Amino acid sequence: MYAFPKVKRLRGELKRSEVRNQVKYQLTTREFIQQRGRTTYRIALEHILGMVECSNAEFTRHVKPLFGNAPDPFGKPYKIVTVLLHLVTEAGVIEQQGVSFYTRLSPAFAEHMERLLAESE
Numbered sequence: 001m002y003a004f005p006k007v008k009r010l011r012g013e014l015k016r017s018e019v020r021n022q023v024k025y026q027l028t029t030r031e032f033i034q035q036r037g038r039t040t041y042r043i044a045l046e047h048i049l050g051m052v053e054c055s056n057a058e059f060t061r062h063v064k065p066l067f068g069n070a071p072d073p074f075g076k077p078y079k080i081v082t083v084l085l086h087l088v089t090e091a092g093v094i095e096q097q098g099v100s101f102y103t104r105l106s107p108a109f110a111e112h113m114e115r116l117l118a119e120s121e
């Protein structure tokens with residue numbers, strides 16, 4: 001079992017949760033959360049400007065693999081452009097503005113997230 005730190009106070013109702021290759025993905029009615037090791041990325045859906053599928057080459061340029069030289073091959077690579085991202089580490093919370101966040105999402109997860117983004121417009 002993976003030892004992800006507990007996410008304090010999910011904002012909104014949990015709609016989907018997935019764990020694969022030591023990465024945990026959560027989607028609520030108000031935010032997208034991704035945990036890699038001891039690092040948590042939190043993006044409020046209201047801060048997302050857009051989400052597009054990107055090429056494997058673009059994804060590989062921007063994402064450091066957890067193990068070895070190749071990134072996780074599961075799912076499709078996505079680029080999420082956001083106004084504000086909260087990076088939570090053991091040292092504290094870092095607020096980043098104007099971020100392009102790269103991730104791989106399962107088709108079902110991406111579809112659910114796209115639906116929630118369309119509803120929040």
